């Protein structure tokens with residue numbers, strides 16, 4: 001079958017790879033000049049099924065409202081984004097009710113764990129290099145209450161065969177010795193030994209190369225303007241320069257999937273949630289973490305990725321605005337300074353890369369994968385804060401659906417039709 005994939009981020013590229021493996025003739029279109037140039041470019045790099053708990057936890061409404069008054073809030077709702085958020089926002093808030101929240105946690109955890117298995121297969125089958133580490137991850141806390149809450153919530157992860165350990169004092173430093181200078185400020189942490197990390201941009205580039213070897217054609221610098229629906233099918237995609245015809249199409253354009261789908265009359269409820277990152281060269285410093293550290297209070301992470309530290313986090317609802325906001329970036333510098341004060345003299349500010357990307361967020365925290373109501377249109381989008389963790393599994397699942405093969409995990413909970 002001839003299939004055109006829209007989007008060459010983590011999700012589009014991995015999907016193209018698995019489709020090509022199945023013998024399909026695949027084209028990928030992206031407006032950028034290469035793979036993973038938007039949200040997949042500089043994320044925190046964490047492969048963390050342990051973080052399957054959705055952002056809209058019980059109490060999220062209070063957090064969002066108080067964000068209007070605090071520059072340092074980990075969540076930020078900008079007034080200009082409110083009109084576009086109304087319907088979606090109500091569903092987002094509704095999903096913070098405890099039973100729905102827990103259901104959403106289990107759905108995301110199942111996909112994230114499956115995805116780690118598929119990623120492990122890729123690592124075994126292919127000669128790919130992306131600064132991967134298999135050390136686990138550590139969430140650190142400044143107050144006992146929050147630590148207890150996470151430890152209780154993490155009990156749910158045991159249903160997915162994940163393990164965790166509450167670590168304090170010497171045990172905390174055994175897991176992550178680099179915390180020694182600031183250990184007195186921390187009350188402890190929760191260690192997730194099965195988590196991994198790696199550079200998502202490098203991974204996407206490596207998989208893009210593998211997909212090319214299987215015959216996938218990548219068309220860069222091409223902006224999709226609309227999808228034309230004729231009868232029950234998409235007949236073609238119109239771009240600024242030409243048209244793409246195919247038997248089937250896959251929408252993997254991250255947050256922009258909503259806009260492209262709308263042109264064919266399809267409703268895809270994804271909203272952009274902006275996050276920021278700093279990429280800081282180590283510059284000879286060797287006091288950094290050996291695993292990703294998540295600071296629960298700051299809602300941000302510090303990950304070692306090869307010869308840089310990636311500091312990433314915060315969530316800002318500001319529509320499709322990708323501009324860099326000083327106070328959000330300053331929060332990340334502040335976190336780095338709080339956790340690793342000894343790094344400061346080594347930081348060459350001219351060499352720090354500041355970045356922002358739009359997480360494609362669904363109101364229940366899990367992505368849309370599978371068929372749509374348009375006969376030959378499939379979707380693989382809406383992975384929010386866990387798109388790197390879920391990429392390999394989501395792509396394999398979609399390839400299985402397209403091939404009419406039995407999927408390893410039940411695909412129904414991830415369908416666009418669940419709304």
Ligand SMILES: Cc1cc2nc3c(=O)[nH]c(=O)nc-3n(C[C@H](O)[C@H](O)[C@H](O)COP(=O)(O)OP(=O)(O)OC[C@H]3O[C@@H](n4cnc5c(N)ncnc54)[C@H](O)[C@@H]3O)c2cc1C
Nearest residue numbers: 007009011031039040043044046224254275386387388389
């Ligand atoms: C700060 C931050 C930290 C994060 N940390 C993590 C993490 O540690 N672990 C984790 O698992 N996930 C993390 N994520 C989430 C993860 O990065 C995303 O879920 C993932 O990158 C989404 O991939 P995607 O392929 O759906 O979207 P994208 O990477 O945005 O790809 C979509 C592609 O579609 C293209 N496109 C859009 N519109 C058009 C058009 N009209 N025509 C042509 N092309 C178009 C874009 O150019 C883009 O290349 C983080 C995200 C952020 C912002």
